Amino acid sequence: LLFVAAGCVRDIESAPVPMVLAPRLLLVALAARFTAPTEAGSQVLVIGAHHTGTSITAKALGAFGLYLGHDDDLLLDEANPLKFWERRDVVDVNQQRLRSGTPASAHPSATIPAFVGFGFDPAVGTPLNRSSAARAALAKLEAHRPWATKDPRLTLLAAEWLTMLDRDAVCVLTVRHPLEFASTMLRYSAALSLQHWASIWLTSMTEALRACAKQPQALVLHSQLVREPGAALKALHSRLSHLGVPMKPLDAQGLVQALALGAPPPEPEWLPSEVTQVPRAALELYESLVSAAGAAGDAPAQTARPHAL
Numbered sequence: 001l002l003f004v005a006a007g008c009v010r011d012i013e014s015a016p017v018p019m020v021l022a023p024r025l026l027l028v029a030l031a032a033r034f035t036a037p038t039e040a041g042s043q044v045l046v047i048g049a050h051h052t053g054t055s056i057t058a059k060a061l062g063a064f065g066l067y068l069g070h071d072d073d074l075l076l077d078e079a080n081p082l083k084f085w086e087r088r089d090v091v092d093v094n095q096q097r098l099r100s101g102t103p104a105s106a107h108p109s110a111t112i113p114a115f116v117g118f119g120f121d122p123a124v125g126t127p128l129n130r131s132s133a134a135r136a137a138l139a140k141l142e143a144h145r146p147w148a149t150k151d152p153r154l155t156l157l158a159a160e161w162l163t164m165l166d167r168d169a170v171c172v173l174t175v176r177h178p179l180e181f182a183s184t185m186l187r188y189s190a191a192l193s194l195q196h197w198a199s200i201w202l203t204s205m206t207e208a209l210r211a212c213a214k215q216p217q218a219l220v221l222h223s224q225l226v227r228e229p230g231a232a233l234k235a236l237h238s239r240l241s242h243l244g245v246p247m248k249p250l251d252a253q254g255l256v257q258a259l260a261l262g263a264p265p266p267e268p269e270w271l272p273s274e275v276t277q278v279p280r281a282a283l284e285l286y287e288s289l290v291s292a293a294g295a296a297g298d299a300p301a302q303t304a305r306p307h308a309l
Helices: 023-035 054-064 088-100 132-142 154-162 178-188 194-211 222-227 229-242 252-259 280-296
Strands: 002-005 008-011 043-047 074-076 084-087 147-150 170-175 217-221
Touching (some): 043 054, 043 154, 054 147, 054 170, 054 222, 054 252, 074 088, 084 088, 088 154, 132 147, 154 194, 170 194, 170 222, 178 194, 178 280, 194 280, 217 229, 217 280, 222 229, 229 252
Parallel strands (some): 043 147, 043 170, 170 217
Antiparallel strands (some): 002 008, 074 084
């Protein structure tokens, strides 16, 4: 159902497993960006697929001292204070861009959530650097450097936002196992299977990495964020400090208590029949990202892979 080609999500029924341009080679090209210090960065994009820890990461960055927005600027969930932490104006701009960049012939059925960006083609419609609404949203952030913003749609749109930002704008990439991501997303569409959602994860992460290839980066592993939050937050704070992002001193224990993450979830276990639905390229990319996070000091040493029953 989903296919990655030149940055676009296409409908090719005959190719249910996505084809991605050399994700391992892409990571080799990015290796220096994971390790090299840069000039001070004061613009931070939190980029990751839905349910990969972007909201927790954004809230933590706010606690680090980065400006997210005033309360009335932010989309929040009263029932779950860990959710969203994204700007209304940025989300509105991104939703409109995905709509304008999706040709009429590629519009998905109502069974596929709009936030997937199915059919989006960056060559179609008006890019964000020519959008007055995007520039207005950016101006509000620029008045409060250092700042951070997040929206899972940035996996497809970061490339356009980055054309308006500094050379040393930082990409914070959240990484979750593709099968764990897929299992949490099944509720959003009766038409999409584990394989489809794992393919969406692969598209999202490949496009995010492509967009951030020339940017300083930090990786946040979802598995550690929810199971070892203190260590994960220390690693993120250390990495951003290394990249020159101005922040408050970190009280990791106090921040973990303030986040109120609750008891850590158990390690996921999967049936072999579930594991085989994940494209090999997605598993390889995930393992490469876990290795890159460890090499860059973005995460404590760990295997970070669900177990097969």
